[in-house]
Amino acid sequence: MTTAFITHPDCAKHDMGAHHPECPQRLAAIEDQLIASGISQYLMRCDAPLATDEQLARVHPIEYVNAIRDAAPDEGLVHLDPDTAMNPFSLRAALRAAGAAVLGVDLVMRGEADSAFCAVRPPGHHACRARPMGFCIFNNVAVAARHAIEAHGVERVAIVDFDVHHGNGTEDIFEGDPQVLMVSIFQHPFYPYSGTENPAANMVNIPLPAGSGGKQLREAVSRHWLPALDEFRPELLLFSAGFDAHAEDGMAMMRFVEDDYAWVTARMREVADRDAKGRMVSVLEGGYSLSALGRSVARHIRVLARLDA
Numbered sequence: 435m436t437t438a439f440i441t442h443p444d445c446a447k448h449d450m451g452a453h454h455p456e457c458p459q460r461l462a463a464i465e466d467q468l469i470a471s472g473i474s475q476y477l478m479r480c481d482a483p484l485a486t487d488e489q490l491a492r493v494h495p496i497e498y499v500n501a502i503r504d505a506a507p508d509e510g511l512v513h514l515d516p517d518t519a520m521n522p523f524s525l526r527a528a529l530r531a532a533g534a535a536v537l538g539v540d541l542v543m544r545g546e547a548d549s550a551f552c553a554v555r556p557p558g559h560h561a562c563r564a565r566p567m568g569f570c571i572f573n574n575v576a577v578a579a580r581h582a583i584e585a586h587g588v589e590r591v592a593i594v595d596f597d598v599h600h601g602n603g604t605e606d607i608f609e610g611d612p613q614v615l616m617v618s619i620f621q622h623p624f625y626p627y628s629g630t631e632n633p634a635a636n637m638v639n640i641p642l643p644a645g646s647g648g649k650q651l652r653e654a655v656s657r658h659w660l661p662a663l664d665e666f667r668p669e670l671l672l673f674s675a676g677f678d679a680h681a682e683d684g685m686a687m688m689r690f691v692e693d694d695y696a697w698v699t700a701r702m703r704e705v706a707d708r709d710a711k712g713r714m715v716s717v718l719e720g721g722y723s724l725s726a727l728g729r730s731v732a733r734h735i736r737v738l739a740r741l742d743a
C-alpha cells in the first residue's frame with residue numbers, strides 16, 4: 435500500500451502577512467508531526483506540479499485565471515478580498531496547490547499510489563467559479579474532481595468536506611452535477627453563512643451547532659453521509675480536509691479531537707474500499723491551531739495509509 439504525500443516549498447512562500455492565521459508555519463507543523471509520529475518514512479513524497487490553464491479552466495473561467503495572474507504583485511501584498519491576499523509567491527503556491535490535487539488523482543487512478551495527501555496552501559473550498567474568497571484562490575478539490583472526470587473517465591466522484599466552514603465554493607461549482615456528490619459538515623450559523631438554503635440533491639450538507647463534538651459528527655456521518663454515499667457508489671473519494679473543527683482551534687467553536695478525524699477517515703475508507711478500489715485523495719483546507727493541525731493530519735494520514743491497524 436502506497437500513500438503519496440504531495441507538497442512543494444512554494445506553498446510555504448505564500449504569506450498573507452504577520453498574524454494571518456493561514457500561515458506558512460501550518461505546513462511545517464504537519465511535517466513535524468509526520469516525523470514525530472513515525473509515519474513519514476512510509477509515505478511516497480512527491481513535488482506538486484503547477485496546474486495548467488487547461489486543468490484550471492475546467493472549473494474556473496479562463497478570464498478568472500488570467501485575472502488572478504494579473505493581480506499577482508511583484509512586491510508587497512495585494513488583497514483579493516478582506517481575508518485573502520497575494521504576495522509575489524502566491525500565484526505559484528496556488529498553482530502548486532491545484533496541481534498537487536491533480537497529481538494525487540493521476541497517481542491513484544494510474545495505480546501508482548493507493549491514496550494521497552496534499553499538504554498545500556492556499557486552501558480551496560471557498561473559491562467559487564469566478565471569485566476568490568476566505569483564504570482560497572483556486573478550488574483545488576474541484577479542479578481534482580473535474581480532472582478525474584475529464585482525464586480519467588471517472589463517472590462518479592464523492593467530495594468529503596469536514597472543514598468547520600461550509601465549502602460554498604465547491605457547492606457553487608458542483609450543485610446539480612450528477613457526477614459529483616458532496617457530503618459535508620460545518621458549524622452553523624457561521625462563516626460563510628451558506629449551505630442551508632435548499633441545497634441541491636447532490637449536496638448533503640449537515641450544519642452542526644457551535645459546541646458540537648465527536649458524537650454529533652458520528653451521527654451526521656452515520657445518518658446522512660453513509661446512506662448517500664451507499665446510493666451514489668463513488669469511483670473516487672476526494673477529501674476537503676480541514677481541521678479547524680478541532681477543540682483547540684480558535685477559528686471556530688467545535689469540539690472535534692484527533693480520534694474523530696481518524697474515525698471519519700476510517701468510515702470513508704470503508705466506502706472507498708467497497709466502491710472505489712480504495713482510491714482516496716485528500717487535500718488540506720483549514721486548521722489553524724498549529725499543534726492540533728499537525729496531530730490531526732498525522733492521524734488522518736495514518737488511516738489513509740492503513741497504518742492504524
Ligand SMILES: [Zn+2]
Nearest residue numbers: 597598599720
Ligand atoms: Zn475552514
